[in-house]
Amino acid sequence: xxxxTDETTRTATAPSPGGAAPAPGTAGDPLVGAAPPALxxxxxxxxxxxxxxxxxLDLEVARGTxxxxxxxxxxxxxxxxxxxxxxxxxxxxxxxxxxxxxxxxSGKAVARRLAILPQKPLTPxxxxxxxxxxxxxxxxxxxxxxxTAADASAVDEALAATGLVELAARDxxxxxxxxxxxxxxxxxxxxxxxxxxxxxxxxxxxxxHQLDILRLVRSINRSRGATVVMVLHDLTLAARYSxxxxxxxxxxxxxxGAPWDVLTPxxxxxxxxxxxxxxxDPTSGAPLVVPRDA
Amino acid sequence: xxxxTTRPQPQPPQPPAPAPGRKEARVAAPTPPADRRGPGRTRxxxxxxxxxxxxxxxVLVSLVGVAAGSSSLGLGDVVRTLVGLGTPAQELIVVDxxxxxxxxxxxxxxxxxxxxxxxxxxxxxPLATPDxxxxxxxxxLGAVSAIVLAGGSYAVTGGLLSVGVPVAAVVGALVTSxxxxxxxxxxxxxxxxxxxxxxxxxxxxxxxTTYMIARAQITEAAAATQWLVGSLSGISWASVWPALVVLxxxxxxAATQSSALEVSQLGDDLSTGLGVAVQRHRIVxxxxxxxxxAAAVSASGPLEFVAFVAPQLARxxxxxxxxxxxxxxxxxAFIVVAADLVTRAVLPSEVPVGILTAIIGxxxxxxxxxxGRREDRSA
Numbered sequence: 001x002x003x004x005t006d007e008t009t010r011t012a013t014a015p016s017p018g019g020a021a022p023a024p025g026t027a028g029d030p031l032v033g034a035a036p037p038a039l040x041x042x043x044x045x046x047x048x049x050x051x052x053x054x055x056x057l058d059l060e061v062a063r064g065t066x067x068x069x070x071x072x073x074x075x076x077x078x079x080x081x082x083x084x085x086x087x088x089x090x091x092x093x094x095x096x097x098x099x100x101x102x103x104x105x106s107g108k109a110v111a112r113r114l115a116i117l118p119q120k121p122l123t124p125x126x127x128x129x130x131x132x133x134x135x136x137x138x139x140x141x142x143x144x145x146x147x148t149a150a151d152a153s154a155v156d157e158a159l160a161a162t163g164l165v166e167l168a169a170r171d172x173x174x175x176x177x178x179x180x181x182x183x184x185x186x187x188x189x190x191x192x193x194x195x196x197x198x199x200x201x202x203x204x205x206x207x208x209h210q211l212d213i214l215r216l217v218r219s220i221n222r223s224r225g226a227t228v229v230m231v232l233h234d235l236t237l238a239a240r241y242s243x244x245x246x247x248x249x250x251x252x253x254x255x256x257g258a259p260w261d262v263l264t265p266x267x268x269x270x271x272x273x274x275x276x277x278x279x280x281d282p283t284s285g286a287p288l289v290v291p292r293d294a
Numbered sequence: 295x296x297x298x299t300t301r302p303q304p305q306p307p308q309p310p311a312p313a314p315g316r317k318e319a320r321v322a323a324p325t326p327p328a329d330r331r332g333p334g335r336t337r338x339x340x341x342x343x344x345x346x347x348x349x350x351x352x353v354l355v356s357l358v359g360v361a362a363g364s365s366s367l368g369l370g371d372v373v374r375t376l377v378g379l380g381t382p383a384q385e386l387i388v389v390d391x392x393x394x395x396x397x398x399x400x401x402x403x404x405x406x407x408x409x410x411x412x413x414x415x416x417x418x419x420p421l422a423t424p425d426x427x428x429x430x431x432x433x434x435l436g437a438v439s440a441i442v443l444a445g446g447s448y449a450v451t452g453g454l455l456s457v458g459v460p461v462a463a464v465v466g467a468l469v470t471s472x473x474x475x476x477x478x479x480x481x482x483x484x485x486x487x488x489x490x491x492x493x494x495x496x497x498x499x500x501x502x503t504t505y506m507i508a509r510a511q512i513t514e515a516a517a518a519t520q521w522l523v524g525s526l527s528g529i530s531w532a533s534v535w536p537a538l539v540v541l542x543x544x545x546x547x548a549a550t551q552s553s554a555l556e557v558s559q560l561g562d563d564l565s566t567g568l569g570v571a572v573q574r575h576r577i578v579x580x581x582x583x584x585x586x587x588a589a590a591v592s593a594s595g596p597l598e599f600v601a602f603v604a605p606q607l608a609r610x611x612x613x614x615x616x617x618x619x620x621x622x623x624x625x626x627a628f629i630v631v632a633a634d635l636v637t638r639a640v641l642p643s644e645v646p647v648g649i650l651t652a653i654i655g656x657x658x659x660x661x662x663x664x665x666g667r668r669e670d671r672s673a
Contacts, residue, residue: 082563085563085566085567086566087563087566087567106569107566107569107571109569110569111567111568111569112569114567115567116563116564116566116567117564117567118561118563118564118567119563120561121560121561121563121564122418122559122560122561122564124559124560124615124616125615125616126613126614126615127615128337131337135556135557135560135568136568138553138554138556138557138568138569138570139568139569141553143550146553188567191568197567
């Protein structure tokens with residue numbers, strides 16, 4: 001079912017904004033029904049120290065979809081991702097994973113369902129790619145079962161999926177930016193969580209490596225049915241690789257839905273103070289944002 | 295918006311975009327051919343071999359340590375006596391006189407090495423040792439206060455030196471660590487802030503200790519100074535046992551934190567994502583380090599730089615990315631036993647072991663700081 005919606009989104013060359021299929025699991029849409037959403041924010045207020053970043057946020061993320069949070073710098077999109085990843089505790093409201101409040105679950109239990117790749121993980125010294133990826137198995141291990149065959153095969157699978165088999169024995173300190181980012185993704189994949197949060201996974205990468213990462217994310221979503229929520233800055237790439245875009249600005253949600261519904265000149269002006277044209281991308285049919293000169 | 299979205303685009307310079315969704319050609323950097331060894335396995339083998347070899351060296355040095363002294367014993371005599379086949383005279387020398395000192399050196403060294411490995415790993419910084427975090431200077435102030443304030447009354451002196459001073463040292467270490475931790479807390483403890491607060495606390499406590507000594511009677515001042523240097527000469531079984539018990543309890547507890555320590559090298563956010571309860575883990579690790587340090591310092595006085603050098607030495611021997619816990623305990627034991635042996639058997643007159651560890655440790659710190667810029671990208 002998710003396959004059809006995102007095919008529609010991806011192949012919808014029909015430029016009429018209303019024509020695109022509604023994004024699955026749009027906030028407030030009661031269509032979700034039986035299965036609880038993979039992730040949900042219920043009346044969440046987020047603040048740093050005393051400054052409130054977002055107030056009373058309600059957001060549901062349907063299983064098996066790719067949702068991208070977009071918004072200007074400082075709009076709070078990474079903050080939402082942190083709240084979903086329980087890196088930041090809401091000052092009001094709560095976050096649910098598969099319908100269960102995050103706080104009712106143990107750290108490792110959450111980590112088996114939800115993986116997060118933060119913006120700047122620290123690269124450890126004297127560590128091979130395989131060792132790094134192996135750390136993704138931490139939530140599956142305990143004192144009594146330190147390392148099992150399942151752990152080894154999860155790591156192998158993650159290395160294969162990210163094309164890192166050849167580099168498995170390399171020290172992570174010697175990797176290029178693109179390779180290192182793939183290694184971090186592999187770590188998160190080895191975690192085998194159904195839901196994956198990615199905070200600006202393409203920052204500091206050139207365009208070809210950005211595509212590399214996003215295609216990988218898309219293929220993980222398709223092949224494993226993983227739910228992905230990420231923060232991206234490039235609107236065109238966000239539109240191309242997401243089922244749903246959520247525009248954050250001025251402490252609230254400014255737009256939410258399929259890329260064609262959300263990426264309108266009005267929303268762009270509202271959220272980014274950007275005067276732009278939105279045209280169909282000739283290669284993918286997704287919306288392409290072309291800024292106009294003032 | 296419809297006006298702007300319907301415009302067809304000619305776009306002649308279309309980028310050579312690969313078919314989306316297809317298997318992509320990756321920009322594969324050439325792999326160096328040297329990478330054929332089994333991933334992970336070689337490192338683990340090296341860790342086990344290096345730790346085992348260090349342990350063997352520690353045992354040998356300890357035996358030499360027991361043998362060395364004014365009445366000379368052969369290594370064979372020592373081993374024979376240890377298994378219960380020595381003469382009563384040998385028994386007296388080995389078991390009652392020399393063994394407590396060597397055992398004390400082993401336990402103190404292991405405690406300090408392990409404590410250093412814990413703090414250096416959790417702070418992701420080789421400078422973060424119990425000395426820097428204020429634990430050692432807190433113990434120092436506690437011990438010196440006990441010597442100076444209570445030392446004037448002769449009645450308590452005997453009991454004070456064997457019981458009061460170690461207890462005061464432990465109390466000083468614990469109180470200091472709680473205060474430092476509390477001052478570093480701001481919705482969670484960040485290791486950088488902890489180090490800064492620790493440095494401040496160390497400076498304050500050292501100043502107070504100096505003040506206490508300056509105001510003390512000459513005999514107490516001398517005793518306090520001697521204690522602060524760190525020495526194994528006064529150690530007896532009575533002061534070895536408490537430290538050994540602490541090591542036996544805290545060692546396994548620290549080992550349970552090993553995999554969380556490994557994960558925490560990736561940063562707090564990713565650790566949380568991987569299911570590590572970062573703040574709780576940090577409290578456990580710090581508490582372990584503080585108790586180990588307090589146990590060691592109360593037995594021997596502060597031995598400078600052992601907690602700093604031992605984990606770094608262990609890391610270099612084993613080739614791991616972070617100081618390995620067990621190997622750090624072993625190298626810590628080695629450093630203290632070997633330093634004690636040198637002060638007794640090699641140097642002309644007996645020098646307190648704390649002086650020797652400082653003389654070795656300080657240049658090593660400088661060397662590490664100079665080299666560290668190039669080497670520790672992640673620190």
